[in-house]
Amino acid sequence: MTSPLLRLTGINKSFGPIDVLHDISLEVNRGEVLCLLGDNGAGKSTLIKILSGVHKPTSGTMDMDSKSVAFDSPRDASDHGIATVHQFGGTFPLMSIGRSFFVGAEPTRRWGPLTIYDRKRANEIAVTEMRQLGITRIDDGDRLVGGLSGGERQALAIARAVHFGASVLILDEPTAALGVKEAAHVLRIVLQARRKGIAVIFITHNVVHALTVGDHFAVLIRGSKAADFRKGEKSREAITDLMAGGEQMAELEAEIESFSAADNGHAPQGASHA
Numbered sequence: 001m002t003s004p005l006l007r008l009t010g011i012n013k014s015f016g017p018i019d020v021l022h023d024i025s026l027e028v029n030r031g032e033v034l035c036l037l038g039d040n041g042a043g044k045s046t047l048i049k050i051l052s053g054v055h056k057p058t059s060g061t062m063d064m065d066s067k068s069v070a071f072d073s074p075r076d077a078s079d080h081g082i083a084t085v086h087q088f089g090g091t092f093p094l095m096s097i098g099r100s101f102f103v104g105a106e107p108t109r110r111w112g113p114l115t116i117y118d119r120k121r122a123n124e125i126a127v128t129e130m131r132q133l134g135i136t137r138i139d140d141g142d143r144l145v146g147g148l149s150g151g152e153r154q155a156l157a158i159a160r161a162v163h164f165g166a167s168v169l170i171l172d173e174p175t176a177a178l179g180v181k182e183a184a185h186v187l188r189i190v191l192q193a194r195r196k197g198i199a200v201i202f203i204t205h206n207v208v209h210a211l212t213v214g215d216h217f218a219v220l221i222r223g224s225k226a227a228d229f230r231k232g233e234k235s236r237e238a239i240t241d242l243m244a245g246g247e248q249m250a251e252l253e254a255e256i257e258s259f260s261a262a263d264n265g266h267a268p269q270g271a272s273h274a
């Protein structure tokens with residue numbers, strides 16, 4: 001059995017007196033999607049900030065390919081092949097697709113004595129990489145990122161990470177702001193990244209989206225890992241309950257129903273529903 005690409009062991013994180021993460025151990029494998037689930041405030045963002053070099057853990061270790069790593073900065077994590085894509089793609093609305101794809105690493109060409117940005121090449125590569133992820137509607141790399149749909153922006157950011165050789169792709173709520181069709185498209189792109197052998201860490205509140213693409217699931221509750229299981233080992237209902245912090249969804253639903261019933265009982269007499 002091959003060793004995991006990324007392994008976290010006993011990660012703790014405190015901000016001054018506030019303990020946010022407690023003893024988190026996780027393994028992330030190549031060509032797999034690990035879904036990181038948890039309610040608001042569970043510690044998901046803190047954990048991905050540790051993985052992406054924004055925060056240092058207070059204690060615990062990380063290794064990649066069985067070699068110990070410690071990231072001093074996001075740049076350092078990125079140099080180790082860890083790419084993070086945020087909810088809105090993290091791209092620049094007023095930049096062209098080609099520019100945004102290469103920002104900081106633009107291809108150049110000679111023009112007389114000068115070295116200038118090679119716009120044509122940047123556009124071609126960006127459009128081709130997006131096409132490889134199934135975005136076929138975009139054929140003009142000069143288009144502004146601001147004119148792309150939410151799903152297309154995610155695709156652009158993921159295509160960029162793939163192009164620059166990410167081995168771990170962290171997607172922070174990539175489908176949260178999208179409609180059903182666009183979310184489906186982004187989920188397909190996640191599966192394509194997985195097929196390329198990339199280890200994907202998919203952060204979401206949406207159990208259906210997680211179950212659609214996940215191979216492996218970890219649930220955080222109040223900073224601790226409450227569950228760690230593989231596809232098929234738990235039902236959707238059990239996962240939803242876990243994500244609600246262990247509270248039974250049925251209990252919550254019953255509470256909401258009785259609240260609505262009480263509310264209806266107070267509806268004004270003779271109110272018309274025409």
Ligand SMILES: Nc1ncnc2c1ncn2[C@@H]1O[C@H](COP(=O)(O)OP(=O)(O)OP(=O)(O)O)[C@@H](O)[C@H]1O
Binds near residue numbers: 020040042045046
């Ligand atoms: N810099 C910080 N200083 C103090 N507390 C922090 C800091 N960053 C996060 N926290 C606390 O850590 C806890 C976990 O926050 P985090 O943002 O990681 O949760 P999350 O699971 O990503 O939530 P959400 O889904 O709402 O984004 C919260 O109680 C938050 O207030």
